Amino acid sequence: MNHKLVVGVLALVTSTASFSAEYLVKFKRGSEGFNRAISQRSVGAAQVKRNHQAGNLVLVEVNKNTRQQTANVLADLMKNPEVEYVVENFKFKAFDLPNDPEISKQWSVGKVSAEKAWKLGVGSRDVRVAVIDTGVDLQHSDLKDNLWVNKKEVPGNGKDDDNNGYVDDIHGWDFFAKDADPQDETSAQNPGHGTHCSGIVGAVGDNGKGISGMSQRVSIMALRFLGADGSGDLMAAVESIDYAIANGAQVISASWGAAVSASQAQPITEAISRANDKGVLFVAAASNDGKNNDRFEVYPANTPLPNVITVAASGNADSKPSWSNYGKAKVSLSSPGEDIYSTLPKEKYGNLSGTSMATPLVSGLAALVLSHNPDLNPVEMKALLQASGTKVAIETACDCRIDAASAVERAKASSLTIIPQAVTVAPEETVQFTAMGGKGPYQFTASSDSVATIDEKGLLTAKAAGEMTVSVTDSRGEKNESLKIRVAVPEEQAPNEECPLGDPAMCQMMCVISPDLPWCKTR
Numbered sequence: 001m002n003h004k005l006v007v008g009v010l011a012l013v014t015s016t017a018s019f020s021a022e023y024l025v026k027f028k029r030g031s032e033g034f035n036r037a038i039s040q041r042s043v044g045a046a047q048v049k050r051n052h053q054a055g056n057l058v059l060v061e062v063n064k065n066t067r068q069q070t071a072n073v074l075a076d077l078m079k080n081p082e083v084e085y086v087v088e089n090f091k092f093k094a095f096d097l098p099n100d101p102e103i104s105k106q107w108s109v110g111k112v113s114a115e116k117a118w119k120l121g122v123g124s125r126d127v128r129v130a131v132i133d134t135g136v137d138l139q140h141s142d143l144k145d146n147l148w149v150n151k152k153e154v155p156g157n158g159k160d161d162d163n164n165g166y167v168d169d170i171h172g173w174d175f176f177a178k179d180a181d182p183q184d185e186t187s188a189q190n191p192g193h194g195t196h197c198s199g200i201v202g203a204v205g206d207n208g209k210g211i212s213g214m215s216q217r218v219s220i221m222a223l224r225f226l227g228a229d230g231s232g233d234l235m236a237a238v239e240s241i242d243y244a245i246a247n248g249a250q251v252i253s254a255s256w257g258a259a260v261s262a263s264q265a266q267p268i269t270e271a272i273s274r275a276n277d278k279g280v281l282f283v284a285a286a287s288n289d290g291k292n293n294d295r296f297e298v299y300p301a302n303t304p305l306p307n308v309i310t311v312a313a314s315g316n317a318d319s320k321p322s323w324s325n326y327g328k329a330k331v332s333l334s335s336p337g338e339d340i341y342s343t344l345p346k347e348k349y350g351n352l353s354g355t356s357m358a359t360p361l362v363s364g365l366a367a368l369v370l371s372h373n374p375d376l377n378p379v380e381m382k383a384l385l386q387a388s389g390t391k392v393a394i395e396t397a398c399d400c401r402i403d404a405a406s407a408v409e410r411a412k413a414s415s416l417t418i419i420p421q422a423v424t425v426a427p428e429e430t431v432q433f434t435a436m437g438g439k440g441p442y443q444f445t446a447s448s449d450s451v452a453t454i455d456e457k458g459l460l461t462a463k464a465a466g467e468m469t470v471s472v473t474d475s476r477g478e479k480n481e482s483l484k485i486r487v488a489v490p491e492e493q494a495p496n497e498e499c500p501l502g503d504p505a506m507c508q509m510m511c512v513i514s515p516d517l518p519w520c521k522t523r
Contacts, residue, residue, distance in 0.1 A: 021070065022049070022089035023501075024235055024267050025077060027056050033082030034058065044080070045073045052235065054242040054274065055267060059089060059235045071509035074501070078510070078517055087264050087500045092237055092256045094134065094193045094230040095285040096354035097323060102210050105349075107316055108336035108361060113405035114214060117368065120408050122205055123215035124371035129201050129251045129363055130172075130244035132237070133194030135184035135224035137345040138171055140195060142203045142210040147171045148219035150247070164246060172222035173243055175236040182224035184345050189229040192344040196352050197255050198222070199343030200360040201367065210349055211342060214364025214404065215371070221249055226256060234267055241271040245278050250370055253363035255285045255356035257298050263500040265299035272300060276307040281378040283363045285355035286312045286325040292395075293327035294491045302330050307378035309366075309385070313337025313358040314401045318392040324355055326395040328486060329424035333386055334394040334401045335361045365404050373411040379419055380436050384410055386421040386483060397422040398483045413437075415480070418444075418472045422483040425452075425462045426490055433458035433482075438474035445471050451487050462487040 025043055027034040037043045037058045038051050046060035060077075064070045077086050109115060128148055138147060150170050152162035160167045168180040184195045198213075198220050205216025223243060225236035237256075244252050252275060262269070272282050282305075287298045293310070301310045312334040313324035320326060321338050337358030339351045366381055376384065388407040389400030398421060410417070416438030425431050433454065435442045446454040451466035460470065470482045499507035499519045511520035 022059060022061050022233070023074070024087050024089055025058050025060055026084045026267065027082055028084045029056060031082035033080070044076050046077065050235070052239055052242070055238055055270060057235070057238065057267060067506060068509060071506055071513055074506070075510045075514040075517070079514060085266055085500060087234070087266060088502050089233045089235055090258055090260055090264065090502060091231045091233055092226070092258045094190070094226055094256045095288050095356040096193050096255070096352050097288060101208070102341070102349060103212055105341040106211055108340055109212070111316065111336055112361070112402055116405035117408040118205070118216065120412060121372055123202070123217035123368050125217050125219045127215070127367045127370045128219045128221055128249045129253060129367050130221040130223055130249035131194060131198045131201060131253050131360065132223045132225060132240045132244065133197055133255060134190050134192070134226040134230060135174065135182040135194045136198045136220065136222040137184050137192065137195040137343070138222065140343055140345070140347060142207070142343050143195070143198055143220070145204045146202045146213070146218050146220050148221040175223065175225040175239045176227050176232055182222040185228040186345050187228040191350065191352065193226070193230060193255070193356065194224065195345050196342045197253060197356060197360040200340060200357060201253060201364040203343055214361055215367040218364070218367045221247065238267050238271045241275060245275050245280055249280060251281045251283065251363050251366050253283050253360045254300055255359045257285060257287055257301050259296070259298050260502060261297055261498055261500070263498050264502050266500070268300050269303050272303050272305055272308060276305050276378065279377050280307065281309065281366055281381055282307050283309045283311060283359050283366065285359040286310050286331050288323045288354050289325055290323050291325050293325050293330035296325070298325070301325070309333065309362060309382050311335050311355055311359045311362050312394055312396050313355045314392060314394055318401060320394040321353070328395055328397060329490070331396045332382060333362070333389055333396050333398050334358065334392060362402060365402055365407060368404065369407055369411045372408055376411065383417050383419040383421045387417050397424070416472065416474055416478045418470060418480050418482045420482070422485070424486040424488055427462050427464060427487055429462050431460045433460055433470055433472070435472045435474070435480070438478050439476050441475055443473045447471070452485065465489065
C-alpha cells in the first residue's frame with residue numbers, strides 16, 4: 001500500500017520551490033483556539049481551509065518556500081498550549097484488487113449459508129448501513145430501492161431542512177467533492193468500488209434483477225470520500241464517520257485504510273471512538289498486503305476499540321488468499337473476499353477481490369442480524385458473529401469465517417454467548433467477561449489456571465503465555481464456551497510518542513528547532 005505524501009515528492013525539488021502540505025490540528029476541549037482559528041482563518045502561520053466541530057479539528061495548509069520554514073511553522077503549532085496534536089492529512093486507499101438471475105455467480109452466498117438465513121427473514125429498511133467509500137451509483141436498479149432516504153430533507157430546494165449542516169442530503173453526502181451527490185465516479189483506478197461494496201451489503205433481493213445483497217432489505221447511506229482514483233484524505237474520512245453517527249447509521253462499512261502509525265491515525269481513531277459511544281458498529285478491511293496486522297500498522301483496521309470488527313478475506317475453498325492480511329490479535333474474523341460478484345455503475349455487474357469485498361459482506365450480515373435482534377450492541381455483535389462462525393485455517397482471533405444462517409439462528413434464539421469470544425491479552429492484564437442470552441446469574445470458569453484465572457464475576461487475570469478457554473453457565477445449567485483466549489506478549493509496536501507526521505526528514509528538522517517535543521526525547 002503506497003500513500004506517498006506531497007512532502008515526500010517536494011523534497012526532491014530545489015529549496016526555492018514552494019512547499020505546500022495539509023495538516024489536521026486538534027485543539028484541546030475547552031480552549032478558545034478552535035473558535036479563534038475559525039474566525040481568523042489561520043493558526044499561527046498556517047491557513048485554515050475548513051473545520052470539523054465534532055472532532056475539534058481544523059484543516060490547515062502550510063505554504064512556505066522551504067521545508068525548513070514549514071518545519072518552523074509545525075513546531076510552533078505543536079508547542080501551542082491550546083493544541084492537542086498535529087497530524088498530516090494523509091490519504092486512505094480502497095482495498096480492492098482490481099429470483100435474481102445472476103445469483104448463481106455469487107459463490108459467497110452458498111459458502112456462508114445466506115439462502116438458509118433468508119428463509120428466516122431478508123432484512124429491514126429500518127437498519128441503516130453507512131457505506132463510506134467512492135460513492136454509490138444512485139440510479140442502479142439493483143440498489144436504488146435500498147438507498148437510505150433522509151425524510152427530513154426536501155429534495156432539490158437548496159435548503160438545509162433538517163438543520164444537520166448539509167443541504168439536500170437525500171441519500172448521503174459527498175465529502176470528496178463537498179456536495180449532495182455521492183455518485184460513484186469510475187476511472188482506470190476505480191471500477192466502481194463503492195457501488196460494488198454497496199451491492200454486497202444490500203443489493204435488492206427477489207426483484208428479478210441481477211444479484212442479492214447479504215441484507216436484501218436495508219437502508220444504504222451513501223457517503224463518498226474516496227475520489228475516482230480510489231483515494232481520499234483523512235479529514236474527509238473523519239467527516240464521513242461523524243455524518244454517519246449523527247444521521248443514525250447502526251453499521252459503518254469501511255473498505256479502505258492506510259499504512260500509518262497510531263499517532264498519525266489519532267483523528268480517525270477518535271471518530272471511531274465517537275461511533276463506539278453511540279453504539280455504532282465499525283467494520284474495517286484488514287488490508288491486502290499479505291501481512292500480519294499484529295506486526296503491521298494499518299488504520300482503521302488496527303483501531304483498538306470494542307466496536308471494531310476487522311475482516312480478513314477467505315477464498316472459495318476457505319483458505320486465505322495470499323494477499324489478505326491476517327492476525328490473531330488485530331483481525332476479528334474472515335469473510336469471502338475473492339472473485340466476489342456484485343453491482344457496478346451503469347447497470348453493470350462484475351467480480352472484484354480484496355478485503356474490501358469481505359468487509360461489506362460482514363456489514364450486510366450485521367444488518368441482517370440487527371433486523372432480527374435490533375438491541376444487539378457492537379460488542380455483542382462481534383461475539384455472536386465469532387461464536388456462529390465456521391472454523392477455517394485463516395489466522396484471526398476466532399480462526400473462523402462468517403456463517404449467516406448460524407448467526408441469524410443464534411440471534412433469534414437469544415442463545416447464551418460469552419463475551420468476548422476470542423481475545424489476546426498480555427500477562428498480568430485483566431479482561432472483564434460477560435454474557436448475553438440465557439438466564440442469569442452467570443458463573444464463569446477458566447480451562448487452565450496456569451494461563452489465566454477468572455473470578456465468579458467474570459474478571460479474568462492473565463498469568464502466563466498460552467491458550468485457554470472461558471466457559472459460562474447460566475442459572476438453568478446452559479453452558480457456552482469461548483473460542484481461544486490467548487495470553488501473549490504483544491508484538492512490538494511503535495512508541496506512543498512517535499512523530500505524527502509520517503515524514504522522518506521533517507520530524508528531524510522539527511527536533512532541531514524544538515528538541516523538547518515529546519518524540520524528540522525518545523530518540
